[in-house]
Amino acid sequence: MEAALYGPGGFFVRSAPAEHFRTSVHASPLFAGAIAALLGRLDEALGRPERLDLVDVGAGRGELLIGVLAALPAGVRDRVRPIGVELAPRPGELPATIGWTSAPPTGLAGLLIATEWLDNIPVDIVELDAGFRRRYVETTPDGTETLSAADLSPADAAWLDRWWPLRDAPPGARAEIGAPRDAAWAGAVAAVERGLALAVDYGHFADARPLFGTLTGFRAGRQVPPVPDGSCDLTVSVALDSLGSPALPQREALRLLGVDGRRPPLALASSDPGGYVRALARASAAAELTDPGGLGAQHWVMHWV
Incomplete structure (x- = not known):
């Protein structure tokens, strides 16, 4: 699994995740907006530090960092130090203001986020x-x-x-065996000196472990046999309770940050047709992110330092 995902010619070294599967980051800019809102609350809680760290572990091609920066107000954005952590080379189109490294920096004050990273930690x-x-x-x-x-x-x-x-x-x-994931998460938490470590991933708890495991593969938007030859993503859902941090369903976390999939009032269609169409589009995007049968089934694992 390690060689197939991260070795020479491995899947994540040579492929952009967005080409093969759909995450919350790629589904809608509402997700980046929610992370920006969370970062704004963290900024206030930390006393508006001169440097506000934003680290994305498993950054893909930097899509989430770009989206969060665009959604932040200028007074916060100007103090943010954005860093993508990824084994793949730095994308050529990435703005120069975004750092790029193969390992998380330490001593962070702000937010470390890992979206669908833990499910790709190699396990036995x-x-x-x-x-x-x-x-x-x-x-x-x-x-x-x-x-x-x-x-x-x-x-x-x-x-x-x-x-x-x-x-x-x-x-x-x-x-x-989730011990390597537990260790990876502990390392991510240890990198945060003040702030929040957040992992967003699919997973399960002790009272509902899948009888035959969860290993599967994805390629070009389709589920495929998990052949470890580097041609596909290999993913294993996370034993969330072994991580030792509180977990909240994504649909609940996003609603707390203002992402709501409920339809707008029908009366708005008469008073403001354009506003109704925009609100309906937003609600549709929010519904995908909060769908309990899809992305809304993910959990936010959070560790506040």
């Missing part, structure tokens, strides 16, 4: 064999899977015992 997968023993799933680049004869490491066994024990599950049941 285990499966119950016919004897109900937990075995690592090993995969060749062409997608052929076998079960390892080796026992789990003590650390992996301990993580599973705590977060995904597979008790009473049948042979073939799977679990995804």
Whole structure:
């Protein structure tokens, strides 16, 4: 998984995410506007510092940073230090005011955001064999899977015992060892000295773990078999409760920031037809972001420092 996503010629090194799947960032500028509103509240809470950090981990081609900067009032935007964190080379069209690095900076005062990053942290997968023993799933680049004869490491066994024990599950049941994600999130939180670390991602909790795991692939807007040859995105939903930070459904978080998918009053169509059409378009975009069967099913994992 690591080689297929981030190695030489890996999917995220050579591909722009927007070419293959639709995230909240790409769905509507309302998402960037909501993040700008959140950053404005953080700015006030931090006492309007001279430098307000905005760091996007897994920045793609910088779309979110560009959108947030455009939505900020000038008095805030002038103090923002925007930085994209990505393994891919810096996009040529990115404004010079946006920094670009392969690792998150530290000592941040402001907002660190990671949108659909944790689901792309490489993890090991285990499966119950016919004897109900937990075995690592090993995969060749062409997608052929076998079960390892080796026992789990003590650390992996301990993580599973705590977060995904597979008790009473049948042979073939799977679990995804989220310890590398937990460590990545802890590192992101540690980079924030004052402010908020925010991860936006699909995930699940201990009372509703998927019986056969969540590993899947995406390419060119379609779900495809998760073949680890670098040709597709490999994504694994997040065990949200193991991260150790509060999580809020995206639809609730966005509504708190003014993104509401309810239709405008029909009376507005008579008094202000143009305003009604604009409000209806906004409501449609908001509905996609808050749809509990789609992007609204994501969670905002938040850690305030």
